[in-house]
Amino acid sequence: MSFMFIDYSATFFTLIAQQPIPAKRSGKFVQIINHFTNDEYFVLSPKELSVYHANIVERFCSLNGTIQGSYNSKKDYFEIHDPAWEVIGGGMWELDEKGKTLGLTGESKVYGAFDSVKLRQKIGTVATLSDYAVRIDGR
Numbered sequence: 001m002s003f004m005f006i007d008y009s010a011t012f013f014t015l016i017a018q019q020p021i022p023a024k025r026s027g028k029f030v031q032i033i034n035h036f037t038n039d040e041y042f043v044l045s046p047k048e049l050s051v052y053h054a055n056i057v058e059r060f061c062s063l064n065g066t067i068q069g070s071y072n073s074k075k076d077y078f079e080i081h082d083p084a085w086e087v088i089g090g091g092m093w094e095l096d097e098k099g100k101t102l103g104l105t106g107e108s109k110v111y112g113a114f115d116s117v118k119l120r121q122k123i124g125t126v127a128t129l130s131d132y133a134v135r136i137d138g139r
């Protein structure tokens with residue numbers, strides 16, 4: 001059982017946009033869990049890379065190679081076909097590296113709300129975020 005933090009900012013800014021990663025950035029996030037291993041993934045994606053939460057889920061699945069899924073006809077929902085995996089919520093994020101803050105708000109229209117209490121605790125276990133102030137819905 002582990003909690004893993006994934007940030008697709010480097011993928012977008014460094015590889016696609018070919019520019020430095022800004023210290024202040026924002027986008028959408030999802031929480032994905034593997035029920036067989038109890039591993040949980042907190043996945044951030046810049047707004048420029050992912051229009052929908054579904055885009056983050058699809059990228060996560062394709063980068064993991066063995067997780068199959070498909071989009072609905074509107075391409076705003078990516079369903080994972082493997083019963084071991086589930087998207088357990090999502091929302092929006094704002095990160096300020098200089099101010100050492102991470103703000104989380106809202107919810108995903110298709111995957112639902114995130115568990116703010118448990119997520120705040122889990123983020124505190126991530127080495128790269130351990131000294132960040134985590135604000136959820138402004139608190």
